[in-house]
Amino acid sequence: MMKKNKIFIACDSTNILKIKKVIRDTQNTTLKVGYKFGLEFLNSRYGRNFLSKIKNKIIFADLKIHDIPNTCVSTIKAIKDLNINYLTIHIGSGLEALKACKKISGKTKLIGVTTLTSLNNKSLKEIGYNKNINRLVSHQVKLAKKANLDAIVCSANEVKIVKKFFKKEIITPGIRFNTKTDDQKRVVTPKQAFKNGSDWLVIGRPITKGNIKKNIQSLIDHLNQ
Ligand code: C5P
Numbered sequence: 001m002m003k004k005n006k007i008f009i010a011c012d013s014t015n016i017l018k019i020k021k022v023i024r025d026t027q028n029t030t031l032k033v034g035y036k037f038g039l040e041f042l043n044s045r046y047g048r049n050f051l052s053k054i055k056n057k058i059i060f061a062d063l064k065i066h067d068i069p070n071t072c073v074s075t076i077k078a079i080k081d082l083n084i085n086y087l088t089i090h091i092g093s094g095l096e097a098l099k100a101c102k103k104i105s106g107k108t109k110l111i112g113v114t115t116l117t118s119l120n121n122k123s124l125k126e127i128g129y130n131k132n133i134n135r136l137v138s139h140q141v142k143l144a145k146k147a148n149l150d151a152i153v154c155s156a157n158e159v160k161i162v163k164k165f166f167k168k169e170i171i172t173p174g175i176r177f178n179t180k181t182d183d184q185k186r187v188v189t190p191k192q193a194f195k196n197g198s199d200w201l202v203i204g205r206p207i208t209k210g211n212i213k214k215n216i217q218s219l220i221d222h223l224n225q
Contacts, residue, residue: 004032005194005223008060008171010204011037014044018208023057025212030220036084036202051082054164058085062096063114076101076108078183080185084108085096086171091140098147107192109169111151112144114158116172120185133186141165153184156193156201163197173202177222180206191223 009026019041026033035057041047042061051059061084065072071095074080089101091112102110114137115124121132129136134178137158142165144152151169154162159170176187182205193201207215 002076004030006032006034006200007190007219008034008036008200008202009207010062010173010202011035012040012204012208014040016045016046016050021052022208022212026207026216027218028220029124030059031216032062034200036060036062036204038062039064048082051162053085059083060086060088060111060201062088065101066093067097069094069100072075072097073100073104076105080106086111086151089114089149090147095143098149099146103149109150111153111169111171112140112147112153114140114144114154114162117155117172117186118183123185131138134158136224138165151199152202153202156188156196157186157191159196159198164179166223170197171200171202172198173204175201175203176206177219178206189222190219191225194223208217 009022011022013019023035037051038113065075072089086109088111091114100177115133124133124136131139137154138161141152141162145166151171152162152166153171155174156172159172162170172193174184174187175190175193177189190201
């Protein structure tokens with residue numbers, strides 16, 4: 001059997017009914033699907049409790065932790081009761097924070113976030129970085145490797161560069177299979193992202209907005225083209 005393409009569905013909503021529908025309508029046998037819950041859902045009134053009850057799903061908590069080592073570590077300890085398979089931390093939190101978190105993250109895979117896919121070279125200048133995207137991402141990935149992180153989040157444009165320095169899982173958001181890019185700047189199609197070597201794609205709005213079942217089918221058709 002062919003290996004299944006792996007997709008994390010970004011469950012970005014505060015509405016539990018909507019999230020239940022997203023989970024129901026994305027069940028299928030062609031893809032391997034995991035569910036990503038981020039700042040919006042996990043900070044919503046019922047979000048954390050809902051997550052604590054999900055069974056038999058691959059769960060990605062996109063907390064994008066970005067803080068001093070002690071706070072990063074305490075945050076991971078605070079969510080130990082949740083069965084989280086993947087958890088994000090900004091590589092910009094620094095080597096000491098990354099190492100400290102890796103020490104206590106147990107069987108939760110710790111994902112280093114490089115540079116957000118909503119940023120381009122102009123945005124980096126605005127923030128005050130003097131490296132371009134590719135150089136900055138290579139730099140960040142080397143640090144993630146030093147801290148022995150389990151996975152990397154980057155744009156699918158940078159997978160080839162990342163692979164030079166990092167041999168574990170690569171997860172890529174900023175995926176679009178129609179012309180609507182929303183707030184994303186560094187976008188790639190699902191097919192191209194897998195071709196570049198992504199292990200997992202993160203897809204939100206292109207699947208969760210509109211008819212979810214139809215969107216999943218369009219994704220499968222696109223991948224089979
Ligand atoms: O709706 P869309 O497909 O743009 O969703 C992408 C998801 O991936 C969002 O939940 C966003 O927070 C997340 N993400 C991202 N870029 C990163 C890291 C995470 O877009 N670098």
